[in-house]
Amino acid sequence: MGLTKQYLRYVPSGTFNVIASPDCNSTHVTLNGISGRYIAVGACEHVIIWDMRLGEKAQVIPGENVMVSQIAASPTGNHMAVGYVDGNINVFELINNEIVCVFAGHKSAVTCLQYDEQGHRIVSGSKDTEVILWDVVSETGIARFSGHKGVITSVLFINGRNCIISSSKDTFIKFWDIETKHCFKTLGGHQMEVWSAVLLKEERYLVTGSMDQELRVWKLNWTDKIKEEDKITHQLEIVKLEDTDNTEDTSVLQCHQVGTLIRGGKGRVVGLVTDPGQSILACFGTDSLLELFAFCSDEEAKVRMHKRIKKQRKKLSKQKESGEVDPEAIDVSEICTLSDEVRRLSSVKLAAKIKSSCLLMGTSGELRVGVTLASNTVELHSLNLAEGNEVRCLKQITQPGHQREPRCVAISSDNLAVLSASADSVKIWNRSSQACVHTVGVAGARPTCAAFAPGDRHALVGCADGALLLLDAAAALVLESVPAHTAAVAAVSLTPDLRGCYTGGGDKTVKFWQFELIPDTTSDSKAKVLSVLHTRTLQLEEAVTAARVAPDGRLVAVALLDCTVRLFFLDTFKFYLSLYGHKLPVHCLDFSYDSTIIATGSDDRNVKIWGVDFGDCHKSIFAHNDSVTALQFVPGTHYFFTASRDGRVKQWDADTYDNIITLNMERALSLRKTKNENECILRRSRRPRWIHEREEHFDTLDDQDYVTRFRRTKSTVLFILESIEDK
Template sequence: MATQIVKLRVWDIDYLDTEDEEPEAKRPRVETMSDEEEEEEEMNILKCKKIGSVMRKGRHRVVSMATDETGSVLACHGTDHILEVFSLPSTEELRKHLAKRQKRLNKKLKDEDAEVKADLKLEDEISHANNVKLSAKISSFDIILEGPAQTKVLALLNNNTIESCCVNQRDKNGEITNSQKLMMAGHRTDVRTICTSSDNTAILSGSGETVKIWNRSTLQCIRTMECDYALCSLFAPGDRIVIVGTKGGKLQLFDVASGVLLETIESHTSAVWGICMAPDKRGVVTGSADKTVKFWNFEMVSDEKYSDSSKRLSLEHVKTLQMDEDVLGVKYSPDQRYIAVALLDNTVKVFFTDTLKFFLSMYGHKLPVLCLDISSDSSLLITGSADRNVKIWGMDFGDCHKSIFAHDDSIMCLQFVAKTHLFFTGGKDGKIKQWDADNFEHITTLTAHHAEVWSLTVSSAGHFMVSGSHDKSLRLWERSKEPLVLEEEREMEREAEYEDSVAQSGEPVVAGETNIEVGLAGKKSIETVKGAEKIMEALELYKEETLKLEQHEEECKQKGKELPPPTPHPMLLAHNVSSPARFMLVMLKKVRSSELEESLLVLPFSYVIDMLKVLEVFIDSGWEIELSCRCLFFLLRVHHGQITSNQVLLPVIDRLRTKTVDQVNKLRDQIGFNIAGLQFMKGHIEESQEVQFFMDASGQYNKKKKREKKKAILSIKT
């Protein structure tokens, strides 16, 4: 097993002098250096020399380092909670330290005649002060020196918390003072359970470490209570107490007003995956991975810790229903006649509530059923499974009305809207979808979460919905008054699917898999298709406007007088251009350079013919020669066979052959003239202001190094 490097390496930097130049006459004549030797010469103006290493206390790789503004403190951290602080004494402090060391050394050697000069060690210049342990792993930090030995640390932790503290460099224990944290009110881990109060004013959310109560109207967190890993939850009658089922098999009762844990009940021996309140509000039922379904009644008990005069709510175990498989969810029917249990064996079993006798078994899923719900009229049951299907069942006979492929990954939560047969589903694909259980139609898709949706709840009146996700966020969705047209939703979905298919249809060119030396660098996307459509529309307008101008010239010739010009197209006026050719050039320049080839590749060949004629106009007029030649050469390379076999295009290609060479030569001459002018201006500036540009200084330094190397070679040969 490889060991991590636990030391900091220290380097000394020397800036090299490049002013010393050797006269031309004194340069020795040696053979020209090979290309390999010239490549070894580095264009550097500084020199780094390793002077030692400083040992660290941490055992992880260094992620980042920083110093304060004065350069008196150095700090670094790895992939853990520890921030290591080092002291960097000033020059005056080092001088005093060296004087004390020399004094001690002279005192020690006073009887001897030899004189020994004391030296500073690396440990004197960089000394380890202490280690600071923060509350979570460090993402980044900054430090400020507030006093002679007091350092203030501001760190961003990986749980989205900003922590500030003060560190005494002389305290070797690494104790921190004035520790403060700035954090948002949200969760630090996945939001696994959500429920609403009976009056829909409060929202409960539970995660791996806390349960939070939120005010729906202000969106503010009003209570935060530490708990075990929460998997399910509900508000008890009266909304004063919440019940949370945990991964360890416990039921935890919290008081909302005080935010205090009232009681922890060892209800199950494994994770509590489901909890549901009885419709008569007299108790709850829980389902666990220990293969049991337990029924609990509410009771009032005296608790001195809670109150001396009043009683609080508690749970009393009434009966247990033993199952053959792990229970993944439980649900009462609203009429309280049945209780449905989702099992690990991919089935849902329905029992009578009063006698617990078996009533129905619903099977058809290929993977375990993760969530279920029953409509408010107790006529339909819906199940969501890890096989990505939602099944709609009839409660009378247990027949499957419809199986819908709902999500691209496992369905983690679902719930009916009260007094309707509409329901919402949430899956690991990060989407929330609304469905109609009567018509088996998909209504809409909500895509705001960035990760798996673990839980959702719909208000009792159906006015809003809350969802929780692996992205540690809660999303509040409110029902709008705008009408929703299913045809428009389907059209938007088809457009999104088309964009995805277009983006995935083109594969990037892989080296060695094409017959040409250079291939297209990108994929075909919706942007390249839009670019091709833009070029085709511009070509159509160009042809129409050009034909209109030609007809106007013929009429002027026939009548022998100047006629008023035709009214230009509104697009020409909008782009403030005077001719169709100029408009065509503007539209071509609007296509992104990275998408130009792909857009031209999509063009049909009939448009390629018109495009070549337009490019001839551009090149003949001297407009954007580089862009025009790029388009021309690409079209010739792609459609070479069809162009050479087309008799109409042969004279066009012949004219382009000469015009392109002439225009490119003119452009090359112009660029060369500009470069020569810039070099002349550069020499004039250097001569008048007596300065040298950096690249020239580096080049002179490299020449100096080469001359020194040649001298060494000559001295060896002689």
């Protein structure tokens, strides 16, 4: 057996900063016999059930390495069906989070799920254009319905007729007979994609949403007196009904468009949802407006019709007396119209784009509206239909996560805290529990880089406006805002002696600062607070994109906008070396622990390894398929990590130039190594995360079975190292 070399493997250890994933729906669930209080949302690979009264996690249904795309709660409240982007559907027991059954039939992401009224069957639609009916009791598939040419957008049970309705991006709506497993009717009244469909008013009305401002309302009329032989004949019939159709439809189902509901929102329809009683309709598009409609009961519709007729006749009578109309044109149609059946409720204007919504009608006439927003927020609103008041917000869950994309992360020296910064706030997280400890509001500052100060009580945050913020992490306060640069701060870090820090900015300077204690002018006490004092400035010819001081304190490396990296002596700022070879600007660089190697990552997707002694390029590696955004050496080794916008994090050996491991993510922008050599933090462009340690060993370097895969989420990820053998 030949010589082997051991490397450590990183596996995910957890997820945080996730309140709700934008690519998954939400639903009301019943826990402990309580309804209207809990909302289930997708969160990366997991499903989180939020307690909207306390603003805390009531329950977490764990997943593995696949993102959740759809969820559905059973009518009995005992189970939760979870659809994933790989096409699988898991049914969980809500009491103990155990998997009841797994349905594997789709080839791509599940796009819609629904239970029947007994909770014994599930119908699912997918991006593979297939609709599948599952039996939860026998844990088997019942039927596969093929016929659509586009992605399935909605699936609905017609419980009273044992049928299924499916809508698709191919502009068609199909009706399927479960007994014969065939399509017996197709509606083609849409000119563009059908994005959502719901049944209302005891399954008598079908409402569909498309690319325009209209919601089409179809009335379903069933003919029960049809002969059995005629039923078989018309099962495969495709009927296209328009408003101008006069042909008599002899099939078992007659669908007529009775009108349209005009939306007030902009863009296409994103989703249509209804309450379990099918009396309230909610519609939302690509903006932040949620519109509500109420389908009246038959008695209320008749009252509204009589009022409308009385009003119209009174108006015509006045026009007749004035001679404006023909005296014989006094008759008014006494037919119940869509305006009599539907009334518009108060709309809800939210702070961000709506991603999903769920409705629940209470026994006292209170409507509970749950909403997930694109800003990583879950909200619960209430509307009393009897009183007709405006919609009021009951609860907003925002504290456990950023509302904007996190731009940078930092780790404390004791590995107990993690700092993340976004355009709206800076958050301090407990590394072990992944809970948000403190939140510091920095609205408008737009942080770009961050670092903990010595002692981990304070933090330094560089901003896009050139300011350097000094934060008190324990008190969650901004102690001081120092105008460090006249352009964006590109880098901030501590000097090796921990007595100061340095910053690099777009104003073509690298500035060095010294920590000092000054009297606290905001209070009467004699206590002193931490501040920074500007000591020296390194003037350069181009804007600074990255900067790093060598661990031995001898050199400072500065990446410039002209695609070069300049090395200077730290004590005198005398020019030492120029590293050139990148075709696009370098945005990340780092020294090895012994200050003998420097690695640089650039927008040209290459990583170059240089010798510090002579500035020679040891190796140029085509590392990623997109810009390299972060680079960090592992302490005490010549191994380093790179992160890229291509969604991958890779570990490299700077001595052998081997790719040790690849972790798939989505647009990784920031990477930090902990003082503990067994951990690192990675900040992704969507949302933050955590994971379990495994004890598996791998013998080949290129074996992709151990690669942990993730989909798009705004997350920060902590990885735990494990030993693997690499031949």
